[in-house]
Amino acid sequence: MEQETAEELYLSFAGIFQRPRPDIARHLEELIDLWAQEIPSSEKVIGELRDFCRAFPAGEARENALWGEYIPLFETGHVEAPPYASVYLDGEGLVLGREAEEVRNFYLSSGYGLGSEQGELPDHLGVELEFLALLAGTGSWDAAQSFRQKHLLPFLRVILPKIRATERPVYSQAAELLTSWQLGQC
Amino acid sequence: MQRRQFLKGALYGTGGTLVALSGLGAATTALNPRRVAAAVPVSRKTVYSSCEMCRNQCPIAVKVENGKVVKIDGNPNDSAFGGVICARGNSGPSLLYDPERIKKPMIRTGERGSGKFKEVSWDEAYTYIAQKLKAVQEQYGGEAVAQTSHIGPYDAFFQTIGKAIGSPNLFSHEATCPMARIIGLNTTFGTAAINADYANTKYLLVVGRNFFEGIHVAQTRAVAKALSQGTKMVVLDPRFSVLAAKGEWLPIKGTTDLAFMMALANVLIDEKLYDEEFIKQYTVGFDKWAAQVKDKTPAWAAKETGISQDTIIRVARELAQAKPHSLIEYGWRTTFTADDFQLRRAIMIVNMMLGNFEVPGGYYQVKDAGSLKKVPAMAAYAKKLGPIKAPSFPKPKKGRIDGTGEKGTPRQLTPIADGAVGQITETILTGKPYPIKAWLVHRFNPVMSIGDTEKTLAAIKRLDLLVTCDLYMSDTAYYSDVVLPECTYLERTEQVFDMSGLTPKYVLRQQAVDPVYPDTKPAWQIYKELGEKMGYGQYFPYKDIDDYVERQLAPTGISRKVFAKKGLWTPAGMKPFYVRSSDAKASLTLLATKSKKIEIFSDAVQEATGDGVPVYVQYPQPGEGEFRLIEGKVAVHTNVGTHNVPVLHELMPENTLWINAKSAAKLGLKTGDAIVISAGKYEHKGTANVTEGIRPDTVFCYHGFGQISPQLTRAFGKGINDNKLIPDQLGLVGNSITSMTFVKVRKA
Numbered sequence: 001m002e003q004e005t006a007e008e009l010y011l012s013f014a015g016i017f018q019r020p021r022p023d024i025a026r027h028l029e030e031l032i033d034l035w036a037q038e039i040p041s042s043e044k045v046i047g048e049l050r051d052f053c054r055a056f057p058a059g060e061a062r063e064n065a066l067w068g069e070y071i072p073l074f075e076t077g078h079v080e081a082p083p084y085a086s087v088y089l090d091g092e093g094l095v096l097g098r099e100a101e102e103v104r105n106f107y108l109s110s111g112y113g114l115g116s117e118q119g120e121l122p123d124h125l126g127v128e129l130e131f132l133a134l135l136a137g138t139g140s141w142d143a144a145q146s147f148r149q150k151h152l153l154p155f156l157r158v159i160l161p162k163i164r165a166t167e168r169p170v171y172s173q174a175a176e177l178l179t180s181w182q183l184g185q186c
Numbered sequence: 187m188q189r190r191q192f193l194k195g196a197l198y199g200t201g202g203t204l205v206a207l208s209g210l211g212a213a214t215t216a217l218n219p220r221r222v223a224a225a226v227p228v229s230r231k232t233v234y235s236s237c238e239m240c241r242n243q244c245p246i247a248v249k250v251e252n253g254k255v256v257k258i259d260g261n262p263n264d265s266a267f268g269g270v271i272c273a274r275g276n277s278g279p280s281l282l283y284d285p286e287r288i289k290k291p292m293i294r295t296g297e298r299g300s301g302k303f304k305e306v307s308w309d310e311a312y313t314y315i316a317q318k319l320k321a322v323q324e325q326y327g328g329e330a331v332a333q334t335s336h337i338g339p340y341d342a343f344f345q346t347i348g349k350a351i352g353s354p355n356l357f358s359h360e361a362t363c364p365m366a367r368i369i370g371l372n373t374t375f376g377t378a379a380i381n382a383d384y385a386n387t388k389y390l391l392v393v394g395r396n397f398f399e400g401i402h403v404a405q406t407r408a409v410a411k412a413l414s415q416g417t418k419m420v421v422l423d424p425r426f427s428v429l430a431a432k433g434e435w436l437p438i439k440g441t442t443d444l445a446f447m448m449a450l451a452n453v454l455i456d457e458k459l460y461d462e463e464f465i466k467q468y469t470v471g472f473d474k475w476a477a478q479v480k481d482k483t484p485a486w487a488a489k490e491t492g493i494s495q496d497t498i499i500r501v502a503r504e505l506a507q508a509k510p511h512s513l514i515e516y517g518w519r520t521t522f523t524a525d526d527f528q529l530r531r532a533i534m535i536v537n538m539m540l541g542n543f544e545v546p547g548g549y550y551q552v553k554d555a556g557s558l559k560k561v562p563a564m565a566a567y568a569k570k571l572g573p574i575k576a577p578s579f580p581k582p583k584k585g586r587i588d589g590t591g592e593k594g595t596p597r598q599l600t601p602i603a604d605g606a607v608g609q610i611t612e613t614i615l616t617g618k619p620y621p622i623k624a625w626l627v628h629r630f631n632p633v634m635s636i637g638d639t640e641k642t643l644a645a646i647k648r649l650d651l652l653v654t655c656d657l658y659m660s661d662t663a664y665y666s667d668v669v670l671p672e673c674t675y676l677e678r679t680e681q682v683f684d685m686s687g688l689t690p691k692y693v694l695r696q697q698a699v700d701p702v703y704p705d706t707k708p709a710w711q712i713y714k715e716l717g718e719k720m721g722y723g724q725y726f727p728y729k730d731i732d733d734y735v736e737r738q739l740a741p742t743g744i745s746r747k748v749f750a751k752k753g754l755w756t757p758a759g760m761k762p763f764y765v766r767s768s769d770a771k772a773s774l775t776l777l778a779t780k781s782k783k784i785e786i787f788s789d790a791v792q793e794a795t796g797d798g799v800p801v802y803v804q805y806p807q808p809g810e811g812e813f814r815l816i817e818g819k820v821a822v823h824t825n826v827g828t829h830n831v832p833v834l835h836e837l838m839p840e841n842t843l844w845i846n847a848k849s850a851a852k853l854g855l856k857t858g859d860a861i862v863i864s865a866g867k868y869e870h871k872g873t874a875n876v877t878e879g880i881r882p883d884t885v886f887c888y889h890g891f892g893q894i895s896p897q898l899t900r901a902f903g904k905g906i907n908d909n910k911l912i913p914d915q916l917g918l919v920g921n922s923i924t925s926m927t928f929v930k931v932r933k934a
């Protein structure tokens with residue numbers, strides 16, 4: 001896969017799996033086009049995503065619909081799939097465990113740190129994907145491969161089935177596409 | 187090409203989460219130095235602070251490794267706590283790192299109770315709240331805004347909002363907890379700052395309190411110490427509590443404790459066993475009390491209480507024999523009856539008959555900076571905290587909805603800082619005495635704490651605005667319009683607070699780590715920022731919490747460094763003292779009553795209720811096939827606030843209904859059976875726990891279970907929500923009554 005395509009795909013998933021943002025919500029159709037083009041997937045999944053876009057045209061209603069799925073899925077209270085790797089990989093079900101520390105150290109060793117604006121933990125799914133986009137964008141393939149093997153893939157193997165199981169619009173389809181791309185299965 | 191530019195623009199640069207450290211990548215923002223520091227492994231440190239897993243605020247030592255809390259111990263510098271904390275205190279890291287905490291401010295997008303929210307910036311949240319409050323103020327007046335909190339340091343900031351708006355309707359949770367005791371003490375001693383010296387008592391009579399499950403570390407340790415030294419303990423409780431297991435259990439009939447107290451007084455007078463000298467020198471109104479208990483004989487009380495006449499007489503004699511180092515515990519719990527404060531008064535009156543005031547093993551007045559000033563020899567140790575000067579608040583245009591402070595009514599006794607929190611839902615639903623349209627809630631959960639969950643939910647639906655600030659998506663937060671995420675106690679510094687006992691003591695909660703979820707904030711900051719948004723900045727005249735602490739400490743000469751080093755301050759060289767330990771006739775200059783005496787007969791209570799001394803009221807007992815439903819605390823949970831904390835949930839995920847073996851046999855029930863508990867209007871499913879350890883006419887469950895917010899994943903729907911079955915019933919002084927609900931039980 002081309003460097004630019006990999007970067008775009010990582011970015012697109014980073015955008016989806018971070019907190020809903022107006023710009024991402026507005027450009028959802030473009031992300032779907034990218035996925036349809038680059039990831040072999042069933043028409044059903046892409047169709048469901050396009051149905052969501054039709055049901056919720058870009059604007060406040062779409063943003064609220066995404067929030068309505070994102071919050072119970074990832075964020076507050078009845079968190080169906082906590083988006084932090086430590087929760088799964090450290091065995092205690094808590095955030096900021098050893099995995100988060102290792103991931104943060106990996107970022108540091110690659111020359112990256114966490115921005116203060118977004119206020120996110122290092123092992124958030126969206127942040128890990130964003131990091132891989134940065135590595136892909138700069139052609140740091142060895143680092144990308146190492147991070148992917150050590151951190152991203154073990155995380156994806158546990159979290160993606162959970163997200164898919166919720167059948168929450170957009171997120172479950174995005175999880176299915178990411179599964180197909182990263183884990184080579186649908 | 188266009189697509190890629192969009193993605194890069196959206197996620198890199200200021201929009202991105204990751205930023206470059208050294209020019210790598212496309213990021214443009216410089217890394218926040220604090221975060222770099224946090225990212226680089228640092229040494230271990232201990233931060234002295236104060237626990238907040240319950241209200242007691244025990245001093246703690248937080249062990250931090252590489253910016254992460256790894257363990258919490260008790261602060262070894264505080265001898266009253268001996269470096270010990272309870273299981274809940276230990277669970278701090280489990281709360282701190284819980285992925286289920288609220289992480290950002292949220293505004294409701296769906297119907298109330300649909301659980302649909304969107305995250306917003308703090309500024310958006312403040313703007314939304316400010317606009318809604320303004321609309322309520324304009325249409326209904328400032329008094330239409332009610333505020334409730336549990337009770338804690340945050341009130342100094344939270345309540346400022348309501349006061350600035352001009353609302354008189356500020357409430358603590360005390361009416362659902364120990365307010366009756368507070369009133370009992372206020373009306374007898376002129377202050378509620380009266381502590382007990384459990385560790386040195388030789389005989390302890392406990393009325394329904396359960397030190398080994400309703401844990402207060404210093405007090406629980408003191409009781410354990412006394413027991414280990416051979417102190418005899420007698421426990422009045424319809425249930426065989428953990429505490430009762432360590433002493434003599436007297437399974438008293440519910441709501442008859444006052445009869446027991448009056449009979450004790452009757453015996454002490456009849457057998458001339460009371461401390462006549464003490465009563466003469468220090469009290470007023472004993473003759474009226476003596477007249478009141480004249481016919482309250484042990485034989486009479488035996489019929490009322492179900493405890494034999496001989497036992498009552500024996501307990502009275504044993505108390506007298508150990509006096510003045512014997513003690514009847516004044517209680518810390520929700521109220522049994524409408525006039526529960528009179529029971530608390532009666533308990534203290536019998537204590538005074540034992541002459542156990544200001545002696546080891548008895549009660550003593552808290553020696554804080556304010557009271558020490560009145561003792562010349564000790565005045566030098568008094569270091570009063572500096573005030574935070576701010577303009578005075580506007581005077582509310584109307585009286586409170588609960589009648590608190592109204593002369594000539596029982597509510598004149600209700601502390602203005604507490605009020606009758608159970609009144610709020612009634613007022614919202616009826617609009618009487620005037621409408622309440624907005625409700626601000628801080629770290630309190632009315633849906634689970636004000637009796638009758640369904641009524642509270644119905645009331646919430648009528649509001650124009652409900653704002654909840656909490657750590658979790660509590661049951662009340664779930665139904666709110668705006669939810670604000672407070673950071674945990676481990677992530678914030680707060681103002682200095684007074685924890686004086688036999689000597690003055692100040693404790694400081696100090697931030698141990700950066701907020702795990704960076705968009706959570708401490709209460710002081712939330713309400714200061716909200717206040718400023720509303721144009722009330724003048725009421726928050728400090729820059730930040732450090733400035734606030736500096737202003738508190740300035741006149742005391744106490745350095746902030748003392749707190750960094752030890753976590754607390756006590757005056758060097760001062761020995762704990764009891765006013766009467768060496769001189770039984772020493773004058774009680776600290777007493778704060780008008781008469782300067784201990785008021786066995788209280789003019790204020792007379793004016794408020796017509797009963798200047800406690801008068802026995804007989805309350806109904808359960809009929810055939812009925813049970814009195816009682817509740818209590820468990821050692822691993824706090825009220826309704828910790829049931830979702832991962833490790834505490836694991837320790838106790840669910841409650842059951844305790845039912846006496848004989849009663850269970852009649853109903854064909856065995857332990858583990860699914861049951862339905864019916865309080866008439868409402869029913870609740872549960873599981874039976876058949877035991878000999880409860881009266882046959884009583885059933886019991888631990889409080890706080892069966893939570894109704896589906897967003898409390900772990901605690902949701904697990905166990906019995908006693909609050910659904912208990913009505914929103916208020917006593918004379920606005921106290922929530924929780925021991926007068928009768929239920930029926932059947933197999934599900």
Ligand code: SF4
Nearest residue numbers: 237240243244272275
């Ligand atoms: S009693 Fe336990 S939970 Fe409460 S403050 Fe003390 S240590 Fe914390």
